[in-house]
Amino acid sequence: MEYIINLFILFAIYGILAISLNIVVGYTGLLSLAQAAFYGVGAYATAILMTKFDMNFFFTVIIGMIVCALIGFIIGAILSKFKGDYYAIVSAGLTIIIFNTLLNCEGLTNGPIGIFGIGRPTLFGFSFSSNINFLILCVLTLSAIYYLNKHLVNSSFGRVLKGIREDERLVRVMGHHRKTPKMLSFVFSASLTSVAGSLFASYLMFIDPMTFQLHEAIFIFTIIIVGGLADLKGSMLGAVIMISLPEILRFLGLPQETAAQLQQLIYGLLLVVLMYIRPQGILGKYRM
Amino acid sequence: MQRKYWKISLILILVIALAILLSNKDQKTNPTPIVVRIGLSLPLTGGYADLGLAHREMIKLAIKEVEEKGSKYDYELFIEDDALDIKKTQLNLQKFININKIDIFTDLYSGGSNAVNATLKGKDIMLYAWTTDPEVAKARDLTFTYASDSAETLAVMVKELKKRNIDNVNIFMSKISFCLSQEPFIKEAFEKNNIKYHLYKFNPGEKDFRMAITKAKKNNAQLHLLQFYTPDLEIFAKQLKDMGDTTDISSIETIAYSPKKEVFEGTWFAGPATETDKKFLDEFTKITGLTDTNSSEYSYHGYKLLLEAIEKSTMRVNGRIDIHQVAKNILDMKTYETSFGTWKIKPDGFIANPAIITTIKDGKLTSLY
Numbered sequence: 001m002e003y004i005i006n007l008f009i010l011f012a013i014y015g016i017l018a019i020s021l022n023i024v025v026g027y028t029g030l031l032s033l034a035q036a037a038f039y040g041v042g043a044y045a046t047a048i049l050m051t052k053f054d055m056n057f058f059f060t061v062i063i064g065m066i067v068c069a070l071i072g073f074i075i076g077a078i079l080s081k082f083k084g085d086y087y088a089i090v091s092a093g094l095t096i097i098i099f100n101t102l103l104n105c106e107g108l109t110n111g112p113i114g115i116f117g118i119g120r121p122t123l124f125g126f127s128f129s130s131n132i133n134f135l136i137l138c139v140l141t142l143s144a145i146y147y148l149n150k151h152l153v154n155s156s157f158g159r160v161l162k163g164i165r166e167d168e169r170l171v172r173v174m175g176h177h178r179k180t181p182k183m184l185s186f187v188f189s190a191s192l193t194s195v196a197g198s199l200f201a202s203y204l205m206f207i208d209p210m211t212f213q214l215h216e217a218i219f220i221f222t223i224i225i226v227g228g229l230a231d232l233k234g235s236m237l238g239a240v241i242m243i244s245l246p247e248i249l250r251f252l253g254l255p256q257e258t259a260a261q262l263q264q265l266i267y268g269l270l271l272v273v274l275m276y277i278r279p280q281g282i283l284g285k286y287r288m
Numbered sequence: 289m290q291r292k293y294w295k296i297s298l299i300l301i302l303v304i305a306l307a308i309l310l311s312n313k314d315q316k317t318n319p320t321p322i323v324v325r326i327g328l329s330l331p332l333t334g335g336y337a338d339l340g341l342a343h344r345e346m347i348k349l350a351i352k353e354v355e356e357k358g359s360k361y362d363y364e365l366f367i368e369d370d371a372l373d374i375k376k377t378q379l380n381l382q383k384f385i386n387i388n389k390i391d392i393f394t395d396l397y398s399g400g401s402n403a404v405n406a407t408l409k410g411k412d413i414m415l416y417a418w419t420t421d422p423e424v425a426k427a428r429d430l431t432f433t434y435a436s437d438s439a440e441t442l443a444v445m446v447k448e449l450k451k452r453n454i455d456n457v458n459i460f461m462s463k464i465s466f467c468l469s470q471e472p473f474i475k476e477a478f479e480k481n482n483i484k485y486h487l488y489k490f491n492p493g494e495k496d497f498r499m500a501i502t503k504a505k506k507n508n509a510q511l512h513l514l515q516f517y518t519p520d521l522e523i524f525a526k527q528l529k530d531m532g533d534t535t536d537i538s539s540i541e542t543i544a545y546s547p548k549k550e551v552f553e554g555t556w557f558a559g560p561a562t563e564t565d566k567k568f569l570d571e572f573t574k575i576t577g578l579t580d581t582n583s584s585e586y587s588y589h590g591y592k593l594l595l596e597a598i599e600k601s602t603m604r605v606n607g608r609i610d611i612h613q614v615a616k617n618i619l620d621m622k623t624y625e626t627s628f629g630t631w632k633i634k635p636d637g638f639i640a641n642p643a644i645i646t647t648i649k650d651g652k653l654t655s656l657y
Binding site (some may be wrong): 001002003006007010100103104111112113114116117118204205206207208210211247248250256259260261263264 | 303332333367368369372373374375378379382383385386387398399402403405406407421463464465468469491492
């Protein structure tokens with residue numbers, strides 16, 4: 001049961017990451033690879049504030065969101081000048097910068113050794129230290145983020161984002177500013193991603209910079225491609241599939257000598273087949 | 289349409305649950321008198337796969353030898369790949385605890401061990417890891433780590449530097465925990481002994497060291513210390529050679545783990561290994577097809593020590609081995625003889641390997657003294 005609970009915690013954390021990214025990629029049509037950067041900033045904000053300043057988890061989440069929003073604002077302003085492949089390259093650059101900062105600011109982040117001893121959240125005397133309680137917190141957070149985003153994408157602002165995705169010039173003709181919504185969607189996504197980082201740090205009780213590299217950004221990107229772009233439920237479904245698939249492969253009874261390699265082979269093959277059958281993702285409404 | 293895909297995700301979850309139930313059922317229908325269950329989370333894919341694969345074979349060899357002598361227990365191994373990714377290590381640990389019901393967990397790196405220590409807090413499961421960070425063992429009574437004692441290795445290194453009249457050293461270091469955990473020991477030992485050092489650090493994955501080599505030339509150092517793990521170690525040595533840098537090279541421990549020892553022919557360094565035991569090497573080659581043991585002897589002796597402590601154990605808790613008694617047995621040993629020399633078992637759970645000065649002769653580790 002504990003194993004299943006742990007899996008569900010990861011479903012929820014990666015669900016938040018995927019929903020946050022879908023706002024930028026699926027709804028605004030911007031190819032962002034910056035998610036791992038904000039994920040790392042959020043995780044480190046919680047880790048540093050909880051271990052060095054003994055701060056409550058929920059305050060660290062808010063501070064992490066503010067820090068990510070500020071970084072997102074600065075980077076978003078630069079990124080709003082780009083689109084397509086260029087946007088992807090510049091956003092990937094941010095992930096590399098943040099990773100190197102986490103790795104090299106040893107006085108603050110403890111460098112590659114990482115930070116351990118991160119606590120689980122407590123709120124008005126109620127502790128989320130057990131995995132089941134922590135799962136409840138994760139699910140509540142995911143639900144709140146899901147409904148917040150649902151509201152956002154159905155609002156007039158959400159329609160502008162979709163307009164930018166379909167035709168930026170048309171949005172300008174309609175009298176809307178195109179750079180500001182692009183930047184705002186990026187800032188909004190960055191601050192929500194930070195929440196996932198905070199939950200991840202508290203869940204593992206240890207973090208090091210290796211988790212927040214470009215390959216993690218690509219993994220989150222794959223989740224929303226598999227689940228489907230421009231669909232919030234698709235993001236959550238993508239997270240469930242991408243996290244549970246390697247777990248299912250563990251139980252195939254493959255020969256021990258080659259099990260790890262075969263599992264990766266099958267995992268890759270299944271993704272290829274899935275993309276071949278349904279290139280827009282399982283619940284996708286938009287294809288890049 | 290959408291419901292169909294939600295059903296798919298539900299089916300995925302049910303498949304996992306069913307698989308778990310079935311694996312539990314197998315354990316119930318085939319009861320074994322006393323089984324010691326060991327979960328190994330190793331890098332079986334990715335850049336450190338050679339290390340993980342060697343460790344996997346070494347625990348099998350150690351168990352085989354114990355069983356041939358007549359073991360009190362049956363040993364069951366559960367092996368999963370983590371590619372040195374904490375998230376995967378954590379999921380492996382959860383699977384081992386909840387499905388395989390392990391008694392002992394083992395992994396190979398400080399990051400994973402730190403996360404595992406937090407999860408295992410309050411649980412009667414031993415963490416037995418090969419990690420260089422001395423803090424890992426201090427976290428729990430049931431956590432043991434085996435590695436070289438950095439302070440002792442540095443003492444041996446400094447003694448050798450003094451003997452060779454070397455007091456100006458360039459240190460080239462990779463920013464991986466394996467190398468970085470030695471940094472404070474290096475600084476302290478060198479500063480205390482008035483050895484001038486110039487430290488250059490590199491991010492993991494960096495492969496072009498020529499700029500740093502050029503910069504370091506102006507230091508007129510008598511020695512380059514190469515603190516990298518393979519393949520960066522060999523790449524660095526090759527780039528030094530290509531640039532015509534003839535300054536002597538050495539290292540603290542890292543050269544001992546190079547699978548291409550011929551690159552370092554004639555090089556001396558402070559490290560853990562004596563000559564590879566011939567009998568062990570033959571057996572190793574038979575199992576793996578490799579002619580260089582890399583770090584495998586380390587884990588072989590580490591697992592032998594663990595198995596010896598298990599075999600000495602007599603007490604049971606709910607039909608299972610008493611892991612606290614195993615921990616006590618390890619501590620009671622105090623020392624353990626290996627082909628590396630005598631390992632010292634410290635009260636905090638750190639099992640320290642002695643340091644010696646070693647050289648590479650005919651592509652093989654040869655102890656100088």
